[in-house]
Amino acid sequence: MKNLRHSLVLRLIFAVGVTLLISISTWAYFSIRYQQKKFMQSIVEGTDRLTNTIKLGTHYAMMINSRDEINQIIRNIGRQKEIENIRIYNKDGQIKFSNRDSDIEQITNIKAEACYICHRSEPALYELELAQRTRIFTSPRGYRLLGVISPINNEPGCSSECHFHPKDKKILGALDVVVSLKGTDADILRYEEGIISLTVFVFLVTSVIIFIIVLKFVKQPIKKLIDGTHLIAKGAYYNKVDVHTEDEIGELAMAINSMGKEIGDKQAKLNRQRDEYQQLFENVPCIITVQDRNYRLLGYNREFSNKFNPKKGDMCFHAYKGRDKKCENCPVEKTFEDGESHYSEEAGVNKDGTLTHWIVRTAPLRNNEGEIVAAMEMCLDITPRKQLEEQLEKSEKKYHAFFSNIPNPVFVLDAENLQILDCNESIRAVYGYEKNEIVNTHFTDLFMEDKKHYAREILTKTVIDQVKHMNKAGNILFVNIRISPAEYGEQKVFLVTTSDITKRLETEQQLIQTSKMATLGEMATGVAHELNQPLSVIKTASSFFMKKIRKKETIREDILLTMSQEIDSHVDRATKIINHMREFGRKSDMCLAEVQVNGVLQKAFEIFSQQLKLRGIEVVWDLEENLPRIMGDPGRLEQVFINLIINARDAIEARWEFNRQEMADPQEEERKIFLRTKTEGDKVVIEVEDTGNGISPEIRTKIFEPFFTTKEVGKGTGLGLSISYGIIKDCGGTIRTRRNKGKGAFFVIQFSISEK
Structure with missing residues (x-):
């Protein structure tokens, strides 16, 4: 009994059997209910049709008030086997016609079952559905009866001269038909017995089939699976369970066989590992x-x-x-x-x-x-x-001595907040601080301006050139910064080395200023030509005024206004030229800002426009409209463009002079300078081309070197292109020469477009 109680097969059969029994019983219950409802609905509808048939059959007889004919019709219909009673009530509940003579003229209680259907409320109901006019009750002999009562309506013919029913009466009486349900109940009982028998038969047959299937396809394979599992537990890992089915039990058998094989393999592996671990234990160094x-x-x-x-x-x-x-x-x-x-x-x-x-x-x-x-x-x-630790300690002492004695200041910065964690002794000579004064401060405190910007630069770059620092005395230092990530103990840091370039920049500034002064000397002739025209206009106007005043002649207002406007405009022009010269010659520090190259190039040309025109040199412009801005120093970029225009002018002059000496016709030579700007990708490109002597391949690599010049002695310092190269580099640009399809020089300058 214990084995049976814990048997999976028995549980499976019991569960399936109970489920099948419940399912078939539910089907049988609802099927019987459906048939009962269908039979009763058929009987009710048939009885209602019989009621309507009786009313139609007796209609004519009622219209002529033929009582004998009405009684005869009701008796003939009442002889049918299923009909128990046919009664016609008047409005007072008196039986006027019946298939049974004993019922005629009897008065029923108005609260009786047949009458109560309509008289349960005041006034009495006269329109009811079929279901409301139907009743089922039990006869004295024990079988059920079905009664359908139908109202007899007052028609126009009933209130004629031969009848006495008033017109306001809607109901004259009621027809009550009662039929026997004895045969119907017998049919329903036989149907129920058949359904129940079929249910029991199907349940038994299905249960037997399920039992056989479970016994053959579940119990026997499970027994083999259990035996195979016991063998695996005893160590027979490679024994196979002999179940060859393609269902889940077959898959389980394959899984058990695979499990046994894997357990065997893992056991062998464990044995090997145990031996390996023993060897490791013995041989570990x-x-x-x-x-x-x-x-x-x-x-x-x-x-x-x-x-x-x-x-x-x-x-x-x-x-x-x-x-x-x-x-x-x-x-x-x-x-x-x-x-x-x-x-x-x-x-x-x-x-x-x-x-x-x-x-x-x-x-x-x-x-x-x-x-x-x-x-x-x-x-x-x-x-x-x-x-090694002892050697490392000696090495650390040696390298710490190197760190301390490097002539450039070296800082160790926290990689997160740029706090100074350590520094060498050179900061005293450059910055004037003692080591204990600057450690644990922030490196950005040394910057004079835009500290947040330089903090980002330190985190993202390895080189920052020409930065303004301030020493302990408050003096400005220009330094180049070199940054490299490192580890300080277990902390990520930046090693920052600064180089004091203040004296070098001062020297460069002097060279740049010297170059400017030399350029101003070169520009003197052009400026004289530029100032000559406004002075001539002013001279002419003043002579005219003096002449008129001496003769005491009146000057017309329109003429006076026109000449005054001319004098004013030419004074402004002369002032603009003088201011331009003064600004150009002024010594200034490098200050990067957003620059529109076209404007700077045109401003540089203004000084030489009249001079170039007088020398017969044509300037060809090809400027891109809406050129993007770059970052640069407009004053120094103007110096670069002036140097290139002067070099182009001198090269064209030299070529013209050479051709004249060689007896060639100089009029046939082109005397042009080409100034172009354009955008290429993320770069702004400036091209300066001339029709002069050009640059030979032998000197192409030397032209940007300081003091290198191809001009005659006394006509050039050799600083123009060298300084121009440095200015462009400081602005983040490049300058190079390119082979010219013509005969002259061709310079290409590139700048990155401003990111603002």
């Missing part, structure tokens, strides 16, 4: 021992055996160090006390007398109850590391 609470050696590996040659039952401290009692700082003792792993560094003497250093690590060994029964101690020889 460090000392491993297992000790009890009395520090007695329970086990050790080959390395320990070869190094110390212990005896059986030897004590740890005696085998290691030849001591008679345990060490004062013993990690094994601590492990037995708190059950945790402990660490220490030990030193001892080998058999050959050399000093050895170890890192000692212990771990507890527990039994199944969690009790500490032994401690494992592992010792790693760190003698080479100790020697």
Whole structure:
């Protein structure tokens, strides 16, 4: 009974059987209910049709008030087997016609069952649905009866001269037909018995089929699966369960077979690993021992055996160090006390007398109850590391001496907030601070302007040139900064080296100013031509005024206004030229800003426009409209463009003079300077081309060198292109020469478009 109670097959059959029984019983119940409802609906509808037939059959007789004919019709219809009663009531509840003579002229109680259907409310109801006019009750002989009562309506013919029914009466009476349900109930009972018999038959047949299927396709395969699992548990990992079906049990059998194979493979692997771990324990290149609470050696590996040659039952401290009692700082003792792993560094003497250093690590060994029964101690020889540490300490001292004595200031900055963590002694000579005054401050405090911007630059760049710093005395220093990421201890830092370029920049400024003065000398002739025209206009106008005044002649107002306007405009022009010269010649620091190159190029040309025109040199413009802005110093860029225009002018003049001396016709030579601007990708490009002598390949690589010039002595300093190269580089641009399809020089300048 216990096996049956725990049998999966029995549970499966029982569950399926109960489910099948409930399903078939539910189907049988609803099927019987449906048939009962259908039979009753058919009987009710048939009885209602019979009621309507009787009313139609007696209609004519009622119209002529032929009582005998009405009685005859009702008796003939009442002879049918299923009909129990046919009664016609008047409005007072008196039976006027019936298929039974004993019922005629009897007065029924108005609250009786047939009458109560309509007289349950005042006034009485006269329009009812079929379901409301139907009643079922039991006869005295024990079988059920169905009654359908139908009202007899007052028609126009009923209130004629031959009848006495008033017109305001809607109901004259009621027709009540009662039929027997004895046959119908018998048919329903037979149907119920058939359905129940069919249900029992289907349940039994299905149960037997399910039992056979479960027995053959479930119980027997499960028995084989159980037997196969027992064999795997006994170690027969490669035994196969003999179940060859393509259903879930077949898949389970394949899974069990696969599981047995995998368990066998893993067991073999575990055996190999056990052997490997044993070999590792024996051959690991460090000392491993297992000790009890009395520090007695329970086990050790080959390395320990070869190094110390212990005896059986030897004590740890005696085998290691030849001591008679345990060490004062013993990690094994601590492990037995708190059950945790402990660490220490030990030193001892080998058999050959050399000093050895170890890192000692212990771990507890527990039994199944969690009790500490032994401690494992592992010792790693760190003698080479100790020697390296000593060498590293010497090396650190050496490199710290280098760090301290580097002539440039070196800062160690926190990579997150740029706080100065350390610095060398050179900051005293450059910045005037003592080391303890500047450590733990922020490196950005040294910047004079836009500290947030330079903080971002330090985080993203490796080189920052020409930055303004301020020393302790408040003086401005120009420095170049070099940044490299590093580690300071375990902290990420930046190594920042600054180079003081203040004196170099001052020298460069002097050279640039010298170049400007030389350029101003070159520009003097052009400026004279430019100033000559407004002075001539002013001279002419003043002579005219004096002449008229001497003759005491009146000057017309329109003429006076026109000449005054001319004088005013030419004074403005002369003032503009003089201011331009003064601004150009003024000494200024580099200051980058957004620049529109077209405007700077046109401003540089204004000074030479009249001079070039007088010398017969044509300037061809090809400027891109809406040219993007760049970052640069407009004053210094103007100096670059002026240098290039002067060089182009001199080259054209030199070529013209050479052709004249060679007896060639100089009129046939083109005297043009081409000025172009355009955008290429993310670059703004400026091209300056001339029709002069050009640049030979031999000197192409030397033209940007300081003091290199191809002009005659006294006609050039050799600084123009060198300074122009430096200015463009400081503005983040490039300048180069390009081979010209013609004969002259061709300079190409490129700048990155401003990111603002």
